[in-house]
Amino acid sequence: MxxxxxxxxxxxxxxxxxxxxxxxxGALALVLALLFGMAGTSRHAWVRVLNRVYVEFFRGNATLxxxxxxxxxxxxxxxxxxxxxxxxxxxxxxxxxxxxEVVRGSIxxxxxxxxxxxxALNFTPFQxxxxxxxxxxxxxxxxxxxxxxxxxxxxxxxxxxxxxxxxTRVSKNIQGSTGETVAAFSMVLVLYFVIAQVLQxxxxxxxxxxxxxxxxxxxxxPSLGTIAAGAPGAGVAx
Amino acid sequence: xTWDWQYSGDIFPDLLSGLRYTVIATLAGYVIAIVLGLVWTxxxxxxxxxxxxxxxxxxxxxxSTPLIPQLYFVFFVLPAWGITIGSLTAGIITLGVxxxxxxxxxxRAGIADVPKGQWEACTxxxxxxxxxxxxxxxxQAIRRVIPTLGNYLIAMFxxxxxxxxxNVAELxxxxxxxxxxxxQFLEPIxxxxxxxxxxxxISSILVRRLERRYAxx
Numbered sequence: 001m002x003x004x005x006x007x008x009x010x011x012x013x014x015x016x017x018x019x020x021x022x023x024x025x026g027a028l029a030l031v032l033a034l035l036f037g038m039a040g041t042s043r044h045a046w047v048r049v050l051n052r053v054y055v056e057f058f059r060g061n062a063t064l065x066x067x068x069x070x071x072x073x074x075x076x077x078x079x080x081x082x083x084x085x086x087x088x089x090x091x092x093x094x095x096x097x098x099x100x101e102v103v104r105g106s107i108x109x110x111x112x113x114x115x116x117x118x119x120a121l122n123f124t125p126f127q128x129x130x131x132x133x134x135x136x137x138x139x140x141x142x143x144x145x146x147x148x149x150x151x152x153x154x155x156x157x158x159x160x161x162x163x164x165x166x167x168t169r170v171s172k173n174i175q176g177s178t179g180e181t182v183a184a185f186s187m188v189l190v191l192y193f194v195i196a197q198v199l200q201x202x203x204x205x206x207x208x209x210x211x212x213x214x215x216x217x218x219x220x221x222p223s224l225g226t227i228a229a230g231a232p233g234a235g236v237a238x
Numbered sequence: 239x240t241w242d243w244q245y246s247g248d249i250f251p252d253l254l255s256g257l258r259y260t261v262i263a264t265l266a267g268y269v270i271a272i273v274l275g276l277v278w279t280x281x282x283x284x285x286x287x288x289x290x291x292x293x294x295x296x297x298x299x300x301x302s303t304p305l306i307p308q309l310y311f312v313f314f315v316l317p318a319w320g321i322t323i324g325s326l327t328a329g330i331i332t333l334g335v336x337x338x339x340x341x342x343x344x345x346r347a348g349i350a351d352v353p354k355g356q357w358e359a360c361t362x363x364x365x366x367x368x369x370x371x372x373x374x375x376x377x378q379a380i381r382r383v384i385p386t387l388g389n390y391l392i393a394m395f396x397x398x399x400x401x402x403x404x405n406v407a408e409l410x411x412x413x414x415x416x417x418x419x420x421x422q423f424l425e426p427i428x429x430x431x432x433x434x435x436x437x438x439x440i441s442s443i444l445v446r447r448l449e450r451r452y453a454x455x
Contacts, residue, residue: 056435056438056439057435059438060396060434060435060436060437060438060439060442061396061431061434061435061438062396062397062398062399062410062434063396064399064400064402064410065399065410065427065430065431065434066431068410068413068414068423068427069427069428069431072414072417072423072427073423073424073427073428074424076422076423076424077424150302153304154302154303154304154305155304156304157304157305157306157307158306158400160306160403161306161402161403167307168304168306168307168310171307171310172310175310175314181314181315181318182315182318185307185310185311185314185315186311186315188307188310189299189303189307189308189311192302192303192304192307193299193302193303196302196303197302200302
């Protein structure tokens with residue numbers, strides 16, 4: 001056990017890689033989710049097709065397959081990425097596709113009368129999104145986004161399979177060098193758990209802020225709908 | 239470099255044999271997940287608060303840690319305690335237990351979704367506890383969660399490539415292996431990717447059909 005604890009600089013480096021991947025991947029996913037989610041609510045059919053193609057392709061694929069594709073396959077046709085960039089791209093594109101479904105479902109869930117009011121007031125489509133629809137949809141998006149962020153954090157473990165030294169890889173290295181199998185692999189699970197709990201705290205805080213903004217109260221138990229929305233295999237109905 | 243159709247045809251049988259392990263791992267893991275998930279949910283409803291909280295934190299721990307370190311844990315730590323298992327078995331167990339913590343949440347929401355009047359009717363009729371659960375609550379709860387559980391089958395299928403971390407010869411692993419023999423990764427990995435998209439799109443259409451069929455409102 002003490003050997004495992006003594007190598008704390010390695011653990012810290014690994015944790016930093018994991019956290020950085022989570023933040024960068026999350027930022028990319030958020031941008032893609034908003035972009036393609038709004039595209040999914042467009043009046044024009046060809047914009048909606050864009051949304052469907054993106055969502056079905058990147059949500060339907062396993063993140064690990066995407067990562068291998070960026071890492072092993074695309075360099076053969078001349079597209080080269082650094083490992084870190086390939087990892088952020090794979091994670092961001094994959095989680096962004098789930099996010100796009102969340103955004104689309106949330107915007108569609110804003111009461112129809114709100115939309116009609118913006119037409120009556122002669123808002124431009126941009127004002128309609130920015131001033132009326134997005135602020136209300138945002139509160140609906142937050143809980144599933146929180147789930148997705150934690151899924152993304154867990155997803156970063158796959159980068160250990162293409163040579164980035166994240167927490168998972170560190171645990172494997174330390175297990176190899178010290179031979180303390182039980183301690184090394186227990187340690188890594190605990191560290192991931194701690195990171196997830198910290199993320200959860202931030203998400204809860206954001207949820208409370210947004211709910212107060214809208215003057216609503218948090219539901220005590222998550223409903224089937226919100227669980228399905230955050231599910232890795234699921235989209236938002238609607 | 240361009241796409242080599244001849245090579246794609248040659249490696250297809252290798253990919254199919256990998257697909258067999260992927261399907262076995264996903265289905266066997268799914269059986270564990272749906273059974274164990276229900277067990278977690280019911281254990282959380284016992285009268286002892288300490289026990290409930292313990293179960294809650296155990297499932298929370300399993301749910302918020304990634305699959306790959308869990309695979310390492312099961313595959314490398316259990317032998318240290320004298321239990322030797324093959325890599326496929328270890329993969330199935332880990333995948334199943336990992337997803338059981340998700341299905342537990344689904345069952346919980348499904349049970350919470352059963353109207354309160356049903357519980358009150360059970361009390362009024364003085365039904366024994368076993369009949370309340372087996373004949374009244376669970377049939378209604380499970381009907382509600384079938385589409386969501388279907389989504390988790392797709393999710394497990396998409397997480398199964400991670401089993402290559404402990405050398406299970408599944409789909410992506412076999413694609414990687416044939417790729418590294420010929421140093422042509424483009425075809426095998428693209429084929430695996432397309433296969434995943436096709437299976438996911440078809441299965442999400444099926445899940446949508448389940449949703450319509452089991453809709454309660």
